[in-house]
Amino acid sequence: MASGQDKTHIDYAYELDITVKPDSRVPVFNREFATFTGAGVPLFSLGGGPIRYALAEVLAKFHARRGYYVVETPIIASTELFKVSGHIEFYRNNMYLFDIEGHEFAVKPMNCPYHILLFLNEVAKHRSKLPLPFKVFEFGRVHRYEPSGSIYGLLRVRGFTQDDAHIIVPGGRVIDVVYDVFEEMKLVLERLFKLGVSSETFKVRLSMSDKSLIGKEFMGSKEEWEGAEEALREAASRINEKYGIDIVELEGEAAFYGPKLDFIMMVEESGVSKEWQMGTIQFDFNLPRRFRLYDVVREEFGIEEVYIIHRALLGSIERFLGVYLEHRRGRMPFTLAPIQFAVIAVKTGDEVDREIEDLASSIAKGLLDKGFRVAVKGSSKTGLSSDVRHIESTAKPAVNVFIGAKEVREKVLDVRVFDLESMKRKRLAIAYGDVADAVENLAAVAEELESPVKSLSGQAPRIPADFSFML
CATH class of the missing domain: 3.40.50.800 (Anticodon-binding domain)
Structure with missing residues (x-):
């Protein structure tokens, strides 16, 4: 067992009985737990279960109080859903695919296609009475392939949970909505986790496309990317003006479906400065086209311009816990502490x-x-x-x-x-x-x-x- 400053988040998670150590042995078989669970799929134990359930409850109620609708979607779907969304075309190598009775299914790598289906269902039932922005939240589990050599503790896994939300918003309100999401992240980090969000501890990273690869690695047109990037840049500028948090722009680091803002926590550990990615706000102008949201919103709401915002305040719950355990040396806030x-x-x-x-x-x-x-x-x-x-x-x-x-x-x-x-x-x-x-x-x-x-x-x-x- 490591001691003092040598401990990693894996040690703390094991000491607090949050997760089972993959390389520890199942006594009756004398084989490693990872033999049974598989690599990159954390097994949360007696101390970890209460953390996850408590965190899920806090986040669900927090979002509900801020106008989000709380949903839950299936872990698998027909690949027809991901063909429409573009994931099969652009993300197939990172997905888990399998066949049932001659039909191809996928373990969902993302929650967004399901959330859009829910929006379309509500529009069909309630038409223009449905309020915009339309906001849905899910404490949703997803699975994405990672090479075995890159898997590490809770920081890099194949199965993880997101505090995931999607916002369908008219173009004229998108900057305000992005800024509000930052305020939500700030509230959760400061009040639940006692993490200060300031110019000394955080910075904002604006990830943009490589314009030479638009249409190849990045979906959409040059004009759409430039407009989306400018909207996120303006929202980031508002954050900078109010809190003095620096903005860093990176070309070619965007998601394939749109530019994004990542929130980076800067910590000092043993005299070494580290950066940890926390939440993310991702702009999306491709899924509205693929799911024909432009036509639906134009017909039902009389709105010409609509966007989808993907956002997570903590990101991967597993990764966040790993970062937090290491940063706080295994200490948890009272509400989440295994032993209170x-x-x-x-x-x-x-x-x-x-x-x-x-x-x-x-x-x-x-x-x-x-x-x-x-x-x-x-x-x-x-x-x-x-x-x-x-x-x-x-x-x-x-x-x-x-x-x-x-x-x-x-x-x-x-x-x-x-x-x-x-x-x-x-x-x-x-x-x-x-x-x-x-x-x-x-x-x-x-x-x-x-x-x-x-x-x-x-x-x-x-x-x-x-x-x-x-x-």
């Missing part, structure tokens, strides 16, 4: 030990009943330092609650809350009258930690679990 409360019973070797154990287990049960993920750990005065070092280097609970003879006698809990901004624990003394009072007071601490998440989604998700066996 560690209740540590510090025994003294005398008659008060039973009272200490009973109080610790009762508080843990009360927190579990309130929906928190908890773990109880027995320790002693002589072994406490060693136990704490082990807990902090592995499970990394969001909140540690110490209960010893003093806490029982004085009815004041010794609470240590990990602060992601300072990357240190803050000490609190929480007074209580009885067990119920102690549980309520600790829940109040949790509610304060959850408050930024509530501002995003209306409430913080709670997925309870007893993880005492992990400590």
Whole structure:
């Protein structure tokens, strides 16, 4: 096991039981887990499941509160869908294709064709009553081929999940919509993940076409590309004017269907500056043509110009978690932490030990009943330092609650809350009258930690679990 600064996101994910290490062995078979799961397909474990479900809930409710319709689409589709979208023509080598009863199917590499089908369905049912911009969000799983040699941990995988949304917007509103998406990304990063978005920590990358390859590697006409790039450039300029975030333009780095804005986080790790791609906003003027959206919108809404915006605030959830684990050295925000409360019973070797154990287990049960993920750990005065070092280097609970003879006698809990901004624990003394009072007071601490998440989604998700066996 690596230690200190040598740890990677893979080590942290394993310590927190977020994912199964592909090269660890299945005991009964004495074979690596990757033998059964396949390369590049992360297997999320007991600590990872709550993270994914909580994150999905927060993001779904956040988007719904901002006017997006939350949807879910199938993992496979007939290749007829991807012929219309152009993926078969331009992206076939990165897709997983298979045959069923003489018909060719594909595991979806992207959610956008399905989202457009949903739009067309709603137009057929409700016609011009359907509001524009039309915004759909999906916590959607996709699969794309990656060479085995490029697969790495959570950062480069074949199966991943996107916080994916598509916006069908009239041309006159596209710049405002792009700017609003940046504001949404900023809110999620700052309130859920405690990542500051500023000129010191972020930059915007505008990826454009290589004009000499338009019609070959890039779909569309030169005029369409120039107009789309100018729209994204203006939106990026607004971001620059308000937040001072630098803009970098790169020729030939666009997606095949349109230019894009990528948001790059700059971090300092062990004296080395690193850049990590976060969210993306991709402009699309090809899918509207392929799905005949121009005709539909013109006929139903009387609008001549319409665009599709592809956007993800975090991008690949797997990749984002990998980056975040490495950047925060395995620390997670309270809402997503595998273990939210560690209740540590510090025994003294005398008659008060039973009272200490009973109080610790009762508080843990009360927190579990309130929906928190908890773990109880027995320790002693002589072994406490060693136990704490082990807990902090592995499970990394969001909140540690110490209960010893003093806490029982004085009815004041010794609470240590990990602060992601300072990357240190803050000490609190929480007074209580009885067990119920102690549980309520600790829940109040949790509610304060959850408050930024509530501002995003209306409430913080709670997925309870007893993880005492992990400590």
